[in-house]
Amino acid sequence: MxxxxxxxxxxxxxxxxxxxxxxxxxxxxxxxVNPEIQSIVDSVSKESLESMLRQLEAFETRNTMSDQTSPRTGIGAARQWIYDQFKSFSPRLEVSFDTHQIPKGGRIYHDVELRNVIAVLPGSDPIGKNRRFIISGHYDSISETSYTAGSRSETKAPGVNDDGSGTAAVLEAARILSKFEFPHTLVFVAFAGEEQGLIGSGRLAKRAKDEHWMIDGVLNNDIVGNSIGGSGKNHNQTLRVFSEEPNDSPSRQIARYVKEAGERYTPAVNVDLIFRHDRFARGGDHISFNRVGFPAVRITVAEENYSRQHTMDDTLEGIDLNYLSRAVRINVAALASLAKAPSxxxxxxxxxxxxxxxxxxxxxxxxxxxxxxxxxxxxxxxxxxxxxxxxxxxxxxxxxxxxxxxxxxxxxxxxxxxxxxxxxxxxxxxxxxxxxxx
CATH class of the missing domain: 2.60.40.10 (Immunoglobulins)
Known part of the structure; x- marks a missing residue:
């Protein structure tokens, strides 16, 4: 034995x-170490991530309330670009918009069309394909000056770290994993409306519950690009994973799995498990899935830097591309391992x-x-x-x-x-x- x-x-x-x-x-x-999974991990490209982040920054703002018709700026241009990126990676990816009409109310100060962008890599096993694993990030952005007045929805909100980094992680994972075949289904999602109260993820989580999706785990990446925290300390070898109570909840088993698989294939990184559903008094899109009974965790930086969140200064210069690459390696190691795993x-x-x-x-x-x-x-x-x-x-x-x-x-x-x-x-x-x- x-x-x-x-x-x-x-x-x-x-x-x-x-x-x-x-x-x-x-x-x-x-x-x-599974050689195929190691090759997946080794395929993560810093150059690819940088190119994606530059394009996300170039939209100037991705505010949920921003222009939906311009081909160059605003959330409409951003979501179409994300859609086109997914389509370009592999003909096996089933790409779609998950569209919702959101009425005025709360942080939504006029009626708006909201679109999540989804790419599905179907599983190859006749039974196993019903099990889904999701990797997600939110592509909408916001600047602290644009919370209230409609006239400010076009204020520059580059959102490179929050959450262009998570969006790039999802895209890079799709680029790599779509070249392989897995028994179980992988779902890649870029959410909108996160900054207005987890709206996009809330709508998709409800749809998943209503349609009886079998979701075995959600890895939500929100702010995974800065290695320098607000204290000035460098944490370039550490990621945090937040998971909901109790101590043996399905979400907590996902967190432990991410740590084991991630550190096996990327041993230089320490995955720090935080036994709390999210940062104190804050939230992210994984919580939408927790609320309806699906296991989901938040993957994020070791220490936040608030000067790179919800500001016009959240630009590419605040990103550590080597650190972001490590974060993506942890994600794809866990996802590939889960997608290959037996029940x-x-x-x-x-x-x-x-x-x-x-x-x-x-x-x-x-x-x-x-x-x-x-x-x-x-x-x-x-x-x-x-x-x-x-x-x-x-x-x-x-x-x-x-x-x-x-x-x-x-x-x-x-x-x-x-x-x-x-x-x-x-x-x-x-x-x-x-x-x-x-």
Missing amino acids: KFREGPKMRFAFILLLSILAIPADAQTGWKT APKLGALGRQPSGYDANLKWEPAEGNPGGYVVVMRKTTSPLWEKELYVGNVLQFVLKDVSIDEWVFGVRTIGKDGSESLTSVWTTSAAPEARTIQ
Whole structure:
């Protein structure tokens, strides 16, 4: 059998367990670097990102209330350019506008047409293609002088960092990933109306819920371009990922997955997990999906610089292109890993049998033909999985003399190629109440 410590954990752990037969392909592939995913990560281009940001800046403003008819400036020109970029990447991308008529009210000071720009890379597996993973950013921008009066909607709002950086991340991910085939469906979205109250993402999240989309995760990129924070400190090796409570929520499992996959393929970057739905008293488009029950996280810089947000000074000169490239690498590593991964197992019972002092874990078989399963565990006070144990292609496992009162347990499916699913986590002792990521 195969045992590994969790990421960044360095302490001894000994379990005496009977030897299980482990499929050679799953055993050798588990936790190794997948060459195809590494090639995807290595394809991220700083030059491509710079070119995208220059064009986004050239629209002068992308305010949701700005001109929709000019071919050169305003949000209308910006969304058409994003649409055309998606179309140019691959004929396999299904590109569309998600259009909504928004009436006057709140920060919308006149009736306006709002368009999200969506590109879908359909999955290749007849069943797996129903599972969707979304990467998003918002392409609208705003200047602090343009919140109220309609006459100010044309005020320059270059929005290169907020959130041209996230939009460029989405475009670059689409450019690269659309060249590959994955079992599951990837969705690339540039939202509008974020600065007026998460309007575009709110409308798409509602549509997804109403149409019963199976969204297994949303990676929302909002402000991923500045390595120098407002304090003047350089954080060029660190990204933050925000996720909603509770500690074993589906969103938090996505965050842990982003950290594990991202750091595996981009080891120079530290993915710092922030266990809060977003920055204090603030929000982003991932929250729209959280509100209707979908797992979603925010990926953002290690320290914000408010001089590069909602101002006319949010220009390309405030962007660290090397840092932005690292952020995109983290994204595509996680997305490609998720898009290749098998489904997570559904949980059975968690009990203390046979001795009354053991941890007895049961689960149901995952879809398809899995290579095996990995049991993960951590102390109740630990943020990250501390122990990982490959247990073979079985549906029950007993950890001798391990208290279920002191540990949190989860199980993952391992594909024949060594790919790992999201984690299904036992949160109670009763199977019907167990929390499962599928």
